[in-house]
Each structure stands twice: as structure tokens, then as C-alpha cells.
Amino acid sequence: MGLALRDTHFHTYADYLSWPDDVRYELIDGIAFAMAPAPLRVHQEILGAIYREVANALDGKPCRPFIAPFDVRLPHGDEADSAIDTVVQPDLVVVCDRSKLDERGCRGAPDWVVEILSPSTAGHDLIIKRRLYERVGVREYWLVHPVDRVVTVYRLHHDRSQPSGFGAPDIYELKETLAVGILPEVVIDWERALQNVG
Template sequence: MSMPSDRSRYTYADYLKWGEGERVELIEGYAYAMTPAPSRAHQEVLLALASEFSNFLRGKRCRAYIAPFDVRLPRGTETDEETLTVVQPDLSVVCDPGKLDDRGCKGAPDLIVEVVSPGSLKLDTTVKRKRYEQAGVREYWVVYPNEKAVLTYFLEESGRFDEGESYGKEDTIAVRVLDGLSIPLERVFA
């Protein structure tokens, strides 16, 4: 079944009926078509980051997942089928195995990384950032492969992201939700 166009808002139940070739994310019930295959630079940066996380997490409770991997972010008492937000972050780290099922993750991952593509800049930096904050994602990274830069946000006790910290190719990022993991960006942007 292809994605219907006769409604403006959708649920996870609708999402599950769409064809496998449809790469779509739902945010507050609105469908956002994902761009065609990301650039080579996007993929190289994502692979380098995923390797850093995966190697560090080997044998540990937390797990790293790369897109396509559904992350369902229900609000309040929404059932799975009623959920209005289903995203496919470039990289997700989940430390609570109770959030994982065969469909992906239900609830906020501990860390989400989005690697910006030209068509995803506004979505990643405004719409998704706000929804991730509301859902309780503890750490959020926005990676700019062409600029060789990373902007990180950390969820404060107030339930809001901090002002963010910027990092360049020469910097090392200490991952706040994973004690002991520091990632030299020169390896990521090599």
C-alpha cells in the first residue's frame, strides 16, 4: 500500500500500512518524506560515528542503531497504533532494553544523532530538536559533514535542552550519557 494523500495527519497504524519503499517519518502526525539516498560524505561520517559507538558499547547494556530504525515517541497514554511521532534518526543509542521490540524503539533513546543533509537542515535543527526535547532524549547531536562540525545538546533537569556546544574537526566530544566514551572528531571527519 502506498502512502495515502487524502489526510493531513497520520498515526503509527497508518505508517505500518505504507509500502516498504516509502521512507517517511511522522512528527506530530505529519508525514515528512525522507530524501533520496544520503550523500557519500553523510554516509562516511555516519559510519565513523556508528563504529565509535558500537565498539565502545560491545558487551555493555546500551545498544547503538542506525537508520532505518524506527523510534516511536508516544505522548502520554497514546497506544502504539495511536502514536503520532515515528522517526528514523541516523544513529540512536538505547540503554533501556525495555524500550526495544521487534519494531524498533518505543520511547526516547538516551542519545540521538542526526547527520544533516541539505534537505534536512530545518527539520533536524528545529522540528526534530523540539520533539526530541519534549520526548526526553537526554543527548542530541546535529552533525554537519560538509562543515566538519557537531552541535550537541544535553537535556537539563528542567526538561529542556541546554544552549548547545559546538565542536570542530580538531575537538574531542565526551559523550555525556555514556561515561568513559570520548570521540575524537578527526577520526569522524577523516
């Protein structure tokens, strides 16, 4: 089962900004997807633990971490903000190019995106958002599966002999530690992250 659509109309960021705050949406290619209700406690515990480790590792460095709700606007080119048709709110993003940051969030692809999967969003994150992040050039995309206790990691190809896009994913158990490929100074200690998850 996918996320509910707001309607069947094409929308832009100008529409998105006019909607009431009581229901959150993400826009992907002009389609408004209703975001799931407040996530479960396990989702928040894992996200908070990952964010703490990332923020500590990046303290005083150029790359900046942000957690949802945080608008990531993904233009197709140099269109005005009001005309952008894709705006997402990943669970966690890291942006290393500060010129992409403004008062409304981020305009352009973050370097690293993390989504914590839940039953209501898994298909959306695994299929629709993975394709989107690949298309716009997110350098690394992590899908954390709390129930299965694994993380699926997609990385952009750096080999010019291969087509651009994500390579085959790597899958790791949520055990011991895992460094972020594009930010090796960021190391997630899964035992610490999961210590309060029952």
C-alpha cells in the same frame, strides 16, 4: 525548503505500517514527512565511522546503538502502538533502557540521538526534530555539520532550578576527540571519522 509532506491528513503508526516501502516517511504529531532520498557518501562515511566507535565502546554494556532505518516510536502516554502519531528514524540512536526495545525498534525516547545534517534535512533536524527530542526527553542530541566541520550538542537540564528541556547548545569543531556527555566511555575520534571524507 522543508521536507515534502505526504498529504495533509493526520496519520498514526497503523497508517505508517501500511505504506509501501519504496518511499520512507517520518511522522511527527501525525504529519507525514517524506524522508530525503539516499544520503550522500560523506553522510554515510561519517555515520558509519561514528557507529563503529560507539558500538565498540558499548560492546558488552547495557546501552545499545542503532542506525537508520530504525523506527523510534514516541507515544504521548500509554496509547497502543497503532495510535502513536510520532515515529522518527534518526541517523543513530543509543538506547540504555532495554525495556524500550522490541521487534519494531524503540518505543520511547532514546538516550542519545545523532543526526548528520544534509542540505535537504538541515532545517527539519535543527528545528522540528530538535523541539521533538527536547519535548520527549532525549538526554543528548548531536547535530553533525559535515560541511562546516562542527557538531552542535544539546543536553537536557539536570538542574531543577531551570525549566526542563535542552540548555544552550555547545558547539565543537570536528577535531581531536569528543566524549558523549551522558556516556563518557563513548569518545568520538573525529580525525578517524573524517579520514575518508574528501
